[in-house]
Amino acid sequence: MAVDYTVIVVYLAGMLAMGWWGMRRARSKSEFLVAGRRLGPSLYSGTMAAIVLGGASTIGGVGLGYQYGLSGAWMVFTIGLGLLALSVFFSARIARLKVYTVSEMLDLRYGGGRAGIISGVVMWAYTLMLAVTSTIAYATIFDVLFDMHRTVAIVLGGSIVVAYSTLGGMWSITLTDMVQFVVKTVGVLLLLLPIAVVKAGGFSEMKAQLPTEYFDPLGIGGETIFTYVLIYTFGMLIGQDIWQRVFTARSDRTAKWGGTVAGTYCLAYALAGAVIGTAARVLYPKLASADDAFATIVKDELPVGVRGLVLAAALAAVMSTSSGALIACATVANNDIWSRLRGRSAAGERDEVKGNRAFILLMGLAVIATAIAIDNVVEALTVAYNLLVGGLLVPILGGLVWKRGTVHGALASVVVGGLAVIVLMATYGILANEPVYYGLLASLAAYLAVSLATPATDAAVLTAWRERLAGRSPELASEPVPVPR
Secondary structure, three states, X not given: OHXXXXXXXXXXXXXXXXXXXXXXXXXXXXXXXXXXXXXXXXXHHHHHHHHHOOHHHHHHHHHHHHHHHHHHXXXXXXXXXXXXXXXXXXXXXXXXXXXXXXXXXXXXXXXXXXXXXXXXXXXXXXXXXXXXXXXXXXXXXXXXXXXXXXXXXXXXXXXXXXXXXXXXXXXXXXXXXXXXXXXXXXXXXXXXXXXXXHHOOHHHHHHHHOOHHHHOOOOOOHHHHHHHHHXXXXXXXXXXXXXXXXXXXXXXXXXXXXXXXXXXXXXXXXXXXXXXXXXXXXXXXXXXXXXXXHHHHHHHHOOOOHHHHHHHHHHHHHHHHHHHHHHHHHHHHHHHHHHHHHOOOOOOHHHHHHHHHHHHHHHHHHHHHHHHHOOOHHHHHXXXXXXXXXXXXXXXXXXXXOOOOXXXXXXXXXXXXXXXXXXXXXXXXXXXXXXXXXXXXXXXXXXXXXXXXXXXXXXXXXXXXXXXXXXXXXXHHHOOOOOOO
16 A cells, blocks of 8 residues: 555645645736636646546546446536536637626626625535535545544645645646646546456446446436436536636637537546446445445555555545635635625735635635534535525526626526525425425526516616627726737
8 A cells, every 4th residue: 555655645745836836826816816817728628627527526426326327427427518518608708708706797797786795605605515525525535545534634635725725826726637637537537447347347247237227328317317407517507616717718719619628528527437336336236335436446446556546536536626616715705705895995916816815725724614514415515506506597697698687687586596495405305306496496587577677787788798798898908918828
């Protein structure tokens, strides 16, 4: 195991070193929060794939494959579909807005008002819980590696992510995510996948050993697939953590085609996780928990050195999502909530970097503390996505595609949808499907009814919005001009 430990320690040290290097580049708000809006196709594709494929997609995806067979790929598959839809239909327009948060987009589209701060609070809660669930996953990985106590594992893993994110912001996260993308590709797709299939005796032996429903593409159930689409596909369209990566693109073409490549990669990753889980079912048919499949097959079947690299891949998956959610949470907390409550001030670029750096540190400590206190990862993640989709999907997509939507309609949609989700989770249970189904319908009904019943958005606001979407707004002059790399 000494070789495996060495691989992990070198990997973690490299993450911290990149955080220090990124600090030298992050000297303005734009550099710190969105990497100067100048990532080219390769960096953009790699980092986008890294953030959406976290611990749930890696460890959880293998677990679903263990439980349901090939149809266990649907959770991660719907994430890939969401990223493809975002990239093809919306990313170019989003990138041209030159904003930092989803709430700023709502302000531009609807002309300001309380919808921005309320949506900011909902988005903050989502990104906080997303970061928390990613941080909890360190306990599983470090338990396999070092037999480490849960609290110590969360503090250790969380502290490393907080450290490099605080130092260099999005530049550090971009560099570490790119390394993490490579490590995940090698560890999961090129090493663990073929080794697992061979150890299980090949596909013919897997088919002979397992029931036929394990190879049914719809075996997980139509209702489950529909719920995944609602939560994960639509969640990809509106999450601050995802939009903040779109804001890093050098051009709208980079956002569109780079995201398309990342989405396609997600589809392949989804299938790989399901196949690995199916192979684990053959090798270990009586595991106590399906989520133990990844750790068990890595610990028992992989040779020394390779085991360390694959565990580093799992660690990379967790860290990429955790760091992306953390900077998104801090950006929303500072720009959408704190700055609005105290009144916006004309702070200098250096002061803004210090402020955002302080918020990453503060939110990071909150994430670690919350992760220690929470045991049920699935429930925490479900609450986050239910609030996101039920409260924000309709006003965000409505603002992008329907010019008759108004600020009052957006506000009603956020409030009604969010409250409906909370009440329904209390009534039916957190893991029930009804909260997101009916919450989304309530949000849509409120948006349409109130928008049609209130005066249309001011023509000047819509004109400024269209200018922004076209990338012609004079307000963009303050943004640094992207430098080809």
